[in-house]
Amino acid sequence: MMSEPPPGEPLWVQSPFMKAARKEPTPWTPVWFMRQAGRYLPEYRRLRSQIPFLQLCKTPSLCAEVMVRTVERLRVDAAILFSDLLVILEPMGLRLEYPVGEGPVFHNFLQSPHEVDRLLELDSLEELDFVLEAVRLTRSALPEHIPLIGFAGAPFTLASYAIEGQGGSHFRRTKSFMYSDPGAWQTLMERLARAVARFLNGQIQAGAQAVQLFDSWVGCLGPDDYCCYVLPYTRAVLEAITQHTPVIHFTTGNPALLPLVRQAGGQVIGVDWRIRLDEAWQTIGYDRAIQGNLDPVVLLAQQDLIRRRVQEILQQAGSRTGHIFNLGHGVLPQTPVENVMALVNMVHELSASKAGSESPSTWFSPSE
Ligand code: CP3
Numbered sequence: 001m002m003s004e005p006p007p008g009e010p011l012w013v014q015s016p017f018m019k020a021a022r023k024e025p026t027p028w029t030p031v032w033f034m035r036q037a038g039r040y041l042p043e044y045r046r047l048r049s050q051i052p053f054l055q056l057c058k059t060p061s062l063c064a065e066v067m068v069r070t071v072e073r074l075r076v077d078a079a080i081l082f083s084d085l086l087v088i089l090e091p092m093g094l095r096l097e098y099p100v101g102e103g104p105v106f107h108n109f110l111q112s113p114h115e116v117d118r119l120l121e122l123d124s125l126e127e128l129d130f131v132l133e134a135v136r137l138t139r140s141a142l143p144e145h146i147p148l149i150g151f152a153g154a155p156f157t158l159a160s161y162a163i164e165g166q167g168g169s170h171f172r173r174t175k176s177f178m179y180s181d182p183g184a185w186q187t188l189m190e191r192l193a194r195a196v197a198r199f200l201n202g203q204i205q206a207g208a209q210a211v212q213l214f215d216s217w218v219g220c221l222g223p224d225d226y227c228c229y230v231l232p233y234t235r236a237v238l239e240a241i242t243q244h245t246p247v248i249h250f251t252t253g254n255p256a257l258l259p260l261v262r263q264a265g266g267q268v269i270g271v272d273w274r275i276r277l278d279e280a281w282q283t284i285g286y287d288r289a290i291q292g293n294l295d296p297v298v299l300l301a302q303q304d305l306i307r308r309r310v311q312e313i314l315q316q317a318g319s320r321t322g323h324i325f326n327l328g329h330g331v332l333p334q335t336p337v338e339n340v341m342a343l344v345n346m347v348h349e350l351s352a353s354k355a356g357s358e359s360p361s362t363w364f365s366p367s368e
Helices: 016-021 042-048 053-057 060-074 085-089 113-118 126-141 155-164 172-180 182-206 223-229 231-240 255-264 277-284 296-300 303-317 337-355
Strands: 148-153 210-215 247-251 268-270 289-294 323-327
Touching: 016 210, 016 323, 042 053, 042 060, 053 060, 053 126, 060 126, 060 337, 085 126, 085 148, 085 155, 085 182, 113 182, 126 148, 126 182, 148 155, 148 182, 155 172, 155 182, 155 210, 155 231, 172 182, 172 223, 182 210, 182 223, 182 231, 210 231, 223 231, 223 255, 231 247, 231 255, 247 255, 255 268, 255 277, 277 289, 277 303, 289 296, 289 303, 296 303, 296 337, 303 323, 303 337
Parallel strands: 148 210, 210 247, 247 268, 268 289, 289 323
Antiparallel strands: none
């Protein structure tokens, strides 16, 4: 059982998620998912049939409700703010749209390096107050023992949207911008780095216990380009984050970047399934915590396969402190909800028995 917290200390401080982020021992391996509140959930789809996505993001009370209900339903160990990576670019001058059935689009994206100044400095968080309000409302509606994770896109991933106008596949325009005009690239990345740091610190001040920096598309680069065109700016963001707030630095697509991702910073490094977890941890170094790394497609399979894969990942984490279980990327819309719920139970049960402690799942009746 957990010992009594010191008077005045909020319960989330000693939660398994926060302990793992600090590399302290935990009674079970904490687990949460990227895109845990999303289209695979029927109740989310119902809500979305009544309100467009961007309007949902701009209605803090609904954002809070969506996430709090999801956490209750899944019994995950952490909540992530319900919002989107791209809303930060609107007050910076880009017009964001989510056309039905397609990914997000910016129609007035940066056509060439000469247009770099069309991306404006984010001088204040006033126009993003709806996000901060969502943090405040989510924090106050969540049970006290559940930490809330704030998030933002990393400068490279945001730059790629600003330059491609949408999620690209080869990032040809982004790389050409970067190679052809390093000065404009520096201006762009420094401006984004300042904006992201300001935004994340705003979320921390509004009540987030940890933050995740998503560099979702940076895996399209090789290590030398990462080093030169990305690392200094990501490092600047991470160095500017409010002290004592754990940061999860997440990238996907290219395990060869991991030693550099470590150098850029983050107490927790998020990894995908393209590398074994044990190998990733050895590369990153055991002084950092690690988050990952089940392939989201495994959740479309039978539960006995899911269980085997969970067991393998837990075995690879071994008896080290500092593993946060997650998928290597977001939950896919086709995922059966019962598999996501079963996965949470599997992680809790298998890791608790490994640690010789009681699983949190036994606190609830299995028929619920
Ligand atoms: O549950 C959560 O994880 C919290 C909320 C969250 C969303 N987006 C909600 C969302 C988070 C953390 C994000 C991050 C995000 N958004 C990323 C980084 C994570 C990653 O997947 O790499 C990126 C690249 C985006 C940009 C974005 N937003 C895309 C590409 C899309 C469309 C494609 C898709 O997968 O849905 C979105 C839309 C979006 N963001 C939805 C949700 C729940 C679906 C919108 C809908 O209801 O139709």
